[in-house]
Amino acid sequence: MTSAFSDPRHGLGVGLLPHSGAARLLTDVVRSGPGFVEAIGKVGAEHPLASGGRVPSFLCLELGAQAAAAMEALDRLGGAGEPARRSGYLVRVREASFIVPDLPADTPLHVTARLESAASPLAIHRISVSVEGSECLTAVIGTFSGTR
Amino acid sequence: MIPPLETDLIPIPGPSAPPSDSWWFRVSPQSRWFDGHFDDEPILPGIAHLALALAALYRQAGRDRTLTALRGVRFSRPLRPGDEVEVLLSEGTEPSSVRFEIRCQGQRATLGLLVFAPG
Numbered sequence: 001m002t003s004a005f006s007d008p009r010h011g012l013g014v015g016l017l018p019h020s021g022a023a024r025l026l027t028d029v030v031r032s033g034p035g036f037v038e039a040i041g042k043v044g045a046e047h048p049l050a051s052g053g054r055v056p057s058f059l060c061l062e063l064g065a066q067a068a069a070a071m072e073a074l075d076r077l078g079g080a081g082e083p084a085r086r087s088g089y090l091v092r093v094r095e096a097s098f099i100v101p102d103l104p105a106d107t108p109l110h111v112t113a114r115l116e117s118a119a120s121p122l123a124i125h126r127i128s129v130s131v132e133g134s135e136c137l138t139a140v141i142g143t144f145s146g147t148r
Numbered sequence: 149m150i151p152p153l154e155t156d157l158i159p160i161p162g163p164s165a166p167p168s169d170s171w172w173f174r175v176s177p178q179s180r181w182f183d184g185h186f187d188d189e190p191i192l193p194g195i196a197h198l199a200l201a202l203a204a205l206y207r208q209a210g211r212d213r214t215l216t217a218l219r220g221v222r223f224s225r226p227l228r229p230g231d232e233v234e235v236l237l238s239e240g241t242e243p244s245s246v247r248f249e250i251r252c253q254g255q256r257a258t259l260g261l262l263v264f265a266p267g
Contacts, residue, residue, distance in 0.1 A: 018186045019184055019185060019186065020184035020186075020187055021183045021184030022180065022183045022184055023181075023183060023184035023185035023186075023193065024184055046180075047180075048156050048179070048180045048181055048196070048199075049195070049199060056215070057215075058195060058198055058215060058218070059195055061194070061195055061198075062193055062194070062195045065194070089194075089223075090193070090194035090195075090223060091194075091222070091223050091224075092221065092222050092223065093194075093218050093220075093221035093260065094219075094220065094221075095217070095218065095219055095220075096217060096218040096221075097216065097217050098215060098216055098217065101214045101215065101216075139218075
């Protein structure tokens, strides 16, 4: 595991996401290692699901999927001969628990994603999202990485 | 918490007198959901499918409910700008739960279980 301050690949991990504009919720990778990523994200008040400065907690599933996609992208940077793939398709939510119903918009969200299993192009990740130190979501999600 | 969605996911009448557990929407081609998702191939994010299911439930029940969990959600078909979708709701297998299915052009797009706080 490495820190953000010693690994310039982390910015690249976010940059490799196919999401842009309001759809890109992930802002920074804090730490990463094989099958693990810790990152920061934010949902803007302009998001379609934002209302009165709040956003529903289930929106953080997308943040978790983007963290998992960044992790996959970083892992692939170390591999050779791997074809370019588009990461970040959320294809399954095996289970998810929302500890609070909604969250403040424009507030840093802390997200972790751990790889549970993979059979390319599908992968299963356990994700957790917290805000101001309080966990607000845990989930097991499936993502798909398609060849470009 | 179900924010206003009508500018992005537009309720429309079904092709025939619908049963009370079937709700139709059109995905607005101008929807903000497509901003950056993705630039060369716009598709509706998975969480917007959940928003569709919750919007249908809101129209059925006439009130907001607190979502506490999801189980067994599968996204099997992408939804694109202009797609018309049917959201089917039925009683779930757990207390305070609702099973939902989203269909588009005769194909299942999404399936899953929404679990709510009691009451």
